Amino acid sequence: xxxxxxxxxxxxxxxxxxxxxxxxxxxxxxxxxxxxxxxxxxxxxxxxxxxxxxxxxxxxxxxxxxxxxxxxxxxxxxxxxxxxxxxxxxxxxxxxxxxxxxxxxxxxxxxxxxxxxxxxxxxxxxxxxxxxxxxxxxxxxxxxxxxxxxxxxxxxxxxxxxxxxxxxxxxxxxxxxxxxxxxxxxxxxxxxxxxxxxxxxxxxxxxxxxxxxxxxxxxxx
Numbered sequence: 001x002x003x004x005x006x007x008x009x010x011x012x013x014x015x016x017x018x019x020x021x022x023x024x025x026x027x028x029x030x031x032x033x034x035x036x037x038x039x040x041x042x043x044x045x046x047x048x049x050x051x052x053x054x055x056x057x058x059x060x061x062x063x064x065x066x067x068x069x070x071x072x073x074x075x076x077x078x079x080x081x082x083x084x085x086x087x088x089x090x091x092x093x094x095x096x097x098x099x100x101x102x103x104x105x106x107x108x109x110x111x112x113x114x115x116x117x118x119x120x121x122x123x124x125x126x127x128x129x130x131x132x133x134x135x136x137x138x139x140x141x142x143x144x145x146x147x148x149x150x151x152x153x154x155x156x157x158x159x160x161x162x163x164x165x166x167x168x169x170x171x172x173x174x175x176x177x178x179x180x181x182x183x184x185x186x187x188x189x190x191x192x193x194x195x196x197x198x199x200x201x202x203x204x205x206x207x208x209x210x211x212x213x214x215x216x217x218x219x220x221x
Contacts, residue, residue, distance in 0.1 A: 004065020005049075006040035012056040012063075013038070027051050103211075106204030110194065114187045123179060123187075130172035137165040 013023045024034040029048065036042040044052075053060050061067045108131070115124050140161060156164055188194075194202045 005063060006038055008063055008065060009052060010038040012052075012058065016056065023055075026055055103204045103208045106201040107208045110198050110201045110205045113198070114189065114194075118187050120179075122175070126172045126175045130169050130176075133165050133168045133172070137162060 013020065016023075020034050020038070021031045024031040027034065027048065028051065029037075033042070037044050037048070049060065049063065053063050056063070059067070111127065112124070115127060144158075188197075191202075191206070194205065198205075
């Protein structure tokens with residue numbers, strides 16, 4: 001049983017605003033045993049897990065930490081809408097925020113499309129893991145501004161999440177540096193190719209790369 005189970009079990013009880021004693025009675029176990037389950041000291045059997053899912057009205061997959069969807073639905077590519085294609089997009093912000101959003105969306109689209117043409121799922125996974133971790137880290141810092149926490153998402157402690165993100169990203173970097181592609185399998189990344197292949201998206205990519213390059217040069221001064 002994963003740590004996600006004990007954490008989720010405790011969170012659901014607190015959300016329901018009931019005591020351990022009351023929850024234990026409803027689930028047919030002692031308060032001491034429920035405390036052990038919530039703290040990860042002991043692992044419950046399947047009957048208890050099913051009873052807990054029914055009691056808190058969530059799916060087994062959610063209770064076990066296999067999905068963030070309480071109804072147990074697994075998200076797929078088809079489930080994710082592309083907000084950049086939505087004419088009724090209501091997400092607005094400052095001019096700077098909107099510009100950076102478009103730059104990141106377009107630049108990321110080019111990167112994954114180019115990499116996706118290479119027969120190497122590991123390459124795609126390393127890039128995705130790296131970018132996802134960077135986003136997670138930035139989002140968690142911003143989330144801390146209002147003092148609200150999302151224990152289901154931010155399960156790592158505040159004291160070490162940044163360091164763990166850095167370790168994860170360093171591992172991805174190591175994998176990327178160590179990959180040695182045959183010339184015929186290497187992603188095509190020349191400016192000429194990108195401009196021709198992605199005439200509408202490549203300007204955003206080049207703008208992002210140029211901006212970051214200038215920022216890095218400033219850091220060297």
